[in-house]
Amino acid sequence: MLIQNLTNIPGIELVGYADGENDALEQLSSNHCDVLILDIRLKQGNGVNLLRSLNSLPNININVKVIFTNNASDTYRRACTQYGVAHFFDKSTDFLQLRSLMNKLASSITIS
Template identity: 35%
Template sequence: MKIFLVEDSDVILGHLRRVVSEIPGAEVIAEANSQDDAIAGIAACRPDVVILDLTLARGNGIEVLRRVRPLWPALRIIVLTNKSAPQYRNTCLALGADAFLDKSRDFEDLALHLAMPQSQPRADRR
């Protein structure tokens, strides 16, 4: 499973790399810390999964989601953010995120989401 990380915190990137490294067959193929770099990188790398933060160095994850989802509907997009307010969750899920996780309470659930089969229905998103 090829994973693309979109995150602007070096500390969080380190944690994400560790989580991914513990999943058999999973690898981080690229990273971006801004909206434009994320969109261009996803187009170039064609990952299986994107782990997406909403707060980026330049731009934001909602715009990444808005622009990427229509182009690659089969791409799994897991939002992992500190912006856990219902309006962010609802917006991300409406735009097609496969999961919405809060960094402060759901970080450990990330491995479970990555291990799920890709055919999981979007209605079961958390």
């Protein structure tokens, strides 16, 4: 539902989807993306470890990192901010804010 809803925004194109840490790293290594929307919980690994890995890989450049999760504790917020997350949203209450952010980003990010 998230993918369908966000890809209906003009200028938004899905370049990949992964449900695990390793698959996400592999895709991000071979495909450029401007915005990464990530959950804390993944089927394999977790979002915080993925963020840590991304910070140590200089060849992966993501303009905006977004967390969209049910695990919206202050501890996770601080950890994610440490790894470059600009926006942190709670799945249960913040979908409209995520959609609004994506609308703004779609009109402001220059696609490479």
